[in-house]
Amino acid sequence: MSASSVPPATASTARRPPFDPRDPLGLDELLAPEDLAVRDTVRAWAADRVLPHIADWYERGELPGIRELARELGSLGALGMSLTGYGCAGATAVQYGLTCLELEAADSGIRSLVSVQGSLAMYAIHRFGADEQKERWLPGMAAGEIIGCFGLTEPDHGSDPAGMRTYAKRDGSDWVLTGRKMWITNGSVAGVAVVWARTDEGIRGFLVPAGTPGFSAPEITHKWSLRASVTSELVLDEVRLPADAVLPAATGLGGPLGCLNHARYGIVWGAMGAARACFESALGYAKTREQFGRPIGGFQLTQAKLADMALELHKGLLLAHHLGRRMDAGRLRPEQVSFGKLNNVREAIGICRTARTVLGANGISLEYPVMRHATNLESVLTYEGTVEMHQLVLGKALTGLDAFR
The missing domain is CATH 1.20.140.10 (Butyryl-CoA Dehydrogenase, subunit A, domain 3)
Structure with missing residues (x-):
């Protein structure tokens, strides 16, 4: 084909944007202005508060200032952000996803902090909790004033949670929990643990406040992965909880x-x-x-x-x-x-x-x-x-x- 036979640029080709090596498919065009604002806000926070320090935190195997970071993430609306009410942002799933994208671009440990807080601990309370439980815990968790953790995995039961050994028995109107959970993100800094246990009625979820007698959360060290993250064991030694500690709307593995x-x-x-x-x-x-x-x-x-x-x-x-x-x-x-x-x-x-x-x-x-x-x-x-x-x-x-x- 000769040069003279090449068709002139049409209006559509004239408007083609330049190729962007960072966005070769033009995926940003799929995002609404509100989505881009959320993404850019989280990216800027991570660039300022995480990236300058993360290599040192990782090398030391620590996440110093985790409580302060949690409060800052709360102020961004990143904690429980796809939930509604109780101080939660009520963001879309795409906006929550973009937040996870930007946090893990900084480090998986930071994204894990947010995921466990919002998608596990807060979600469990929001989805399965009583109104009083939601009022007690969720506003502080959304603000980052209270950190939560989620206790499902056990030392001998990871992929098969139905085989869990942690057991909760009734004692009058109380519940008494005994067992261990393993590889629990946020465990030793959590103000509340969502703990799943076997009962005579099936698997139930319980809210265990930090400081409850018989409950401890020793930190797991000597990790070669997720070093800038708090990982703990949960130990429950005849932990006595009142009747209103159980999540009423959850029975079974569902x-x-x-x-x-x-x-x-x-x-x-x-x-x-x-x-x-x-x-x-x-x-x-x-x-x-x-x-x-x-x-x-x-x-x-x-x-x-x-x-x-x-x-x-x-x-x-x-x-x-x-x-x-x-x-x-x-x-x-x-x-x-x-x-x-x-x-x-x-x-x-x-x-x-x-x-x-x-x-x-x-x-x-x-x-x-x-x-x-x-x-x-x-x-x-x-x-x-x-x-x-x-x-x-x-x-x-x-x-x-x-x-x-």
């Missing part, structure tokens, strides 16, 4: 599993935040790092890595956005959340590992975010449903056959 489904949705977005941070680090590095007299971004193999990372990152963001719209429409199924959690965490880990190869030896340094995100995602891959469990959820949905047992 209660805790419903909470986990809400939290897993946030992970679908959050994992892509970690992946984005690693991709952007690799992209910037490839354009400035020189080998053989030229930037490594000019070599074919490096460009192939960058292209593959960008594909999986933005496919994952499209998936997260789609699931968010379904949640806002009340049409999101648990199997679809499993679809998103399985894909996005798995692909995020792949992006982090590829980014590490672009950075070479520098990829293992805390001067760059890549190895920190990669090790964090190894925990995200496992918690709130392992790869295998989500594969079986989808397998059952596809075949109609239960392979869990």
Whole structure:
């Protein structure tokens, strides 16, 4: 075709925006101005309050000032933000997802703090609690004045919560709880723990205030992942609770599993935040790092890595956005959340590992975010449903056959 035969630019092509390496599919156009405002506010907060310190916190294995951070997140409306009333923001599912994206782009530990607070502890109280329980706990939790935790996993029962050994028995009008919970985010700093236990009536949820006799939450240390996060064991040694400590609207595994489904949705977005941070680090590095007299971004193999990372990152963001719209429409199924959690965490880990190869030896340094995100995602891959469990959820949905047992 000769140059003279090329058709002139139409009105539509004349309005084409320039290609943006940070948003190659133009996904920002899917977001309303309110969505962008939420995203940009959280991104700015994370850039100011987390990113300058996170490498040091991670190296030390601490999250100093967690109570202050919680209050700041409360002031942003990030705690229980998709819930309504009681000081909660009443945000959309997409806005909550964008918040998880930006927080995990800083660090998985910060997103975990918010997820456990809002999607597990606060959601459980909001969804299953009595009015008096909601009034007592939710306003302080939404403001970040009270931190909550969620006790389901046990030392010997992770993927099979139905086998939990923590037991609650009636004693007159009281309940007495005995058992242990493990790998509990926020546990040792929580003002209230939502603890799930077996009873003669089925699995029930209980609100256990910090300081209750017989209740302790020793912190778990010596972690190589989620180091900038508070992780604890919960120990319940004949903890006596009044009758009004039980969540009245939850009986059976449907209660805790419903909470986990809400939290897993946030992970679908959050994992892509970690992946984005690693991709952007690799992209910037490839354009400035020189080998053989030229930037490594000019070599074919490096460009192939960058292209593959960008594909999986933005496919994952499209998936997260789609699931968010379904949640806002009340049409999101648990199997679809499993679809998103399985894909996005798995692909995020792949992006982090590829980014590490672009950075070479520098990829293992805390001067760059890549190895920190990669090790964090190894925990995200496992918690709130392992790869295998989500594969079986989808397998059952596809075949109609239960392979869990």
